[in-house]
Amino acid sequence: MSAASPYDVVVIGGGVTGAGIARDLSLRGVSVLLLEKGDWGAGTSGASSWMIHGGPRYLEFDWNTTRLSTQDAGYIVTIARNFVSRVLFLIPVLPHDKNNIERMETAMEVYDRFQPLKHAHPHRRLTAEEARQAEPGLSPDILGAVTMEEWGVDPHRLVFANVEDAMAHGARALNHARVTELIRDGGNVIGVRYRASDGTASEARARVVVNATGPWSPEVAAMAGVEVQLRPATGIHLVYPHRISNFSISAESVDGRDLLMVAHAGFTLLGTTDDDFYGDLDSVEVVEDEVDYLIQGIARVFPSIRDYRPVRTTTGVRPTLFKWRRYEDELSRRYEVIDHSGHGADGFISIAGGKLSMYRLMAEETSDAVCRKLGHQASCTTASRPLRRRGDVTHPLPLRAGHGRRADLRGAARAGANAR
Numbered sequence: 001m002s003a004a005s006p007y008d009v010v011v012i013g014g015g016v017t018g019a020g021i022a023r024d025l026s027l028r029g030v031s032v033l034l035l036e037k038g039d040w041g042a043g044t045s046g047a048s049s050w051m052i053h054g055g056p057r058y059l060e061f062d063w064n065t066t067r068l069s070t071q072d073a074g075y076i077v078t079i080a081r082n083f084v085s086r087v088l089f090l091i092p093v094l095p096h097d098k099n100n101i102e103r104m105e106t107a108m109e110v111y112d113r114f115q116p117l118k119h120a121h122p123h124r125r126l127t128a129e130e131a132r133q134a135e136p137g138l139s140p141d142i143l144g145a146v147t148m149e150e151w152g153v154d155p156h157r158l159v160f161a162n163v164e165d166a167m168a169h170g171a172r173a174l175n176h177a178r179v180t181e182l183i184r185d186g187g188n189v190i191g192v193r194y195r196a197s198d199g200t201a202s203e204a205r206a207r208v209v210v211n212a213t214g215p216w217s218p219e220v221a222a223m224a225g226v227e228v229q230l231r232p233a234t235g236i237h238l239v240y241p242h243r244i245s246n247f248s249i250s251a252e253s254v255d256g257r258d259l260l261m262v263a264h265a266g267f268t269l270l271g272t273t274d275d276d277f278y279g280d281l282d283s284v285e286v287v288e289d290e291v292d293y294l295i296q297g298i299a300r301v302f303p304s305i306r307d308y309r310p311v312r313t314t315t316g317v318r319p320t321l322f323k324w325r326r327y328e329d330e331l332s333r334r335y336e337v338i339d340h341s342g343h344g345a346d347g348f349i350s351i352a353g354g355k356l357s358m359y360r361l362m363a364e365e366t367s368d369a370v371c372r373k374l375g376h377q378a379s380c381t382t383a384s385r386p387l388r389r390r391g392d393v394t395h396p397l398p399l400r401a402g403h404g405r406r407a408d409l410r411g412a413a414r415a416g417a418n419a420r
């Protein structure tokens with residue numbers, strides 16, 4: 001066992017949330033050790049749909065999450081301008097869809113109010129002919145479509161950029177280092193024991209330990225004898241090794257859920273499922289039914305999807321907060337910073353729930369809670385401080401979207417295709 005090292009904070013979990021916390025605290029002058037049991041971002045963050053979005057879907061049942069994530073998305077795309085690209089959706093409407101074109105456009109008119117927060121363009125309504133002109137692969141049965149703009153990001157790069165910047169500001173960050181135990185002193189959590197992939201065991205002492213382990217947070221909380229209650233849900237994607245369309249396309253699944261075929265730089269993600277998960281978080285499998293379910297849904301609006309061959313799948317488990325009597329995809333994406341001092345584990349804080357699109361805000365609130373515990377007076381700077389990786393060139397491209405006028409579809413399509 002190596003010698004114990006004193007840190008202000010140990011952050012467990014090198015997904016986007018933990019990496020964001022490590023960066024935020026390091027920028028505030030707090031000494032941090034970040035521990036990740038696998039590769040950076042290889043948990044839920046890497047298995048996401050790679051979107052920094054506001055979530056128009058949540059407007060129906062979770063307005064505040066749409067507001068917060070749109071607002072934070074605005075900060076993220078500004079500080080990480082060199083990592084993000086515009087993703088332009090076509091949302092086609094077929095006869096007997098749950099939303100007819102009027103309902104769909106009304107929803108988009110509401111979402112347009114949030115779009116300026118994240119520097120995105122307002123929607124456009126397209127006739128069936130215009131939509132098929134833009135994307136000839138759309139079904140001849142569509143009645144029309146609306147457009148919607150979001151941002152895409154490579155979550156692995158985003159996570160690693162946070163880790164690198166944390167390290168540049170003094171943090172120590174180790175991957176392939178699994179926390180196996182929390183060190184206790186009576187009611188206080190005073191450090192962690194962790195194991196490297198070669199089996200070497202080490203320990204680190206800290207004044208505060210943060211549990212930022214996403215869907216694993218109940219498991220890590222249990223090491224401190226406290227509870228984090230989640231209702232985890234799996235989601236899979238099919239990965240196609242090319243950009244099938246320059247547009248991303250949304251469709252309704254057989255059970256009425258929204259499916260997305262997302263065009264990223266040189267590949268396409270088709271997802272996602274959303275199912276309660278009770279199994280082993282370290283071995284989530286894809287079953288053939290899930291693949292058929294996704295293809296069936298998209299094929300309704302984009303029939304030629306059946307001609308393309310997915311080469312692999314991704315699987316992730318959403319760290320959604322527990323709620324009884326709700327369908328999985330109606331679960332709130334809100335988050336909670338939990339100080340466990342009231343539960344008999346002083347010095348231990350968990351962050352649970354949330355979305356990639358508001359990781360920065362989650363990291364800020366968790367870091368605020370840590371600083372209160374440390375009695376450290378320093379405020380957050382991550383909303384404005386650019387997130388750069390060594391060697392990255394920054395592009396002084398304007399972010400402001402053309403609000404106040406109807407965006408030209410061809411211009412918007414070019415923006416999507418140029419992916420910057």
Ligand SMILES: Cc1cc2nc3c(=O)[nH]c(=O)nc-3n(C[C@H](O)[C@H](O)[C@H](O)COP(=O)(O)OP(=O)(O)OC[C@H]3O[C@@H](n4cnc5c(N)ncnc54)[C@H](O)[C@@H]3O)c2cc1C
Pocket residue numbers: 012013014015016017018035036037038039040041042043044045046047048049050051052053177178179180212213214215216220233234235236237271272315316317318319353354355356357358
């Ligand atoms: C299919 C799917 C699609 C999604 N799409 C989007 C999207 O497009 N946009 C969006 O905003 N959100 C999306 N989400 C939600 C989003 O991905 C998550 O909310 C977010 O990535 C969670 O990040 P995290 O850092 O909290 O968790 P994770 O990324 O899971 O990170 C937790 C880390 O903790 C590590 N860990 C666990 N236990 C230990 C231990 N004992 N010791 C050390 N390390 C440990 C894990 O290895 C893991 O890397 C999606 C989720 C899913 C499942």
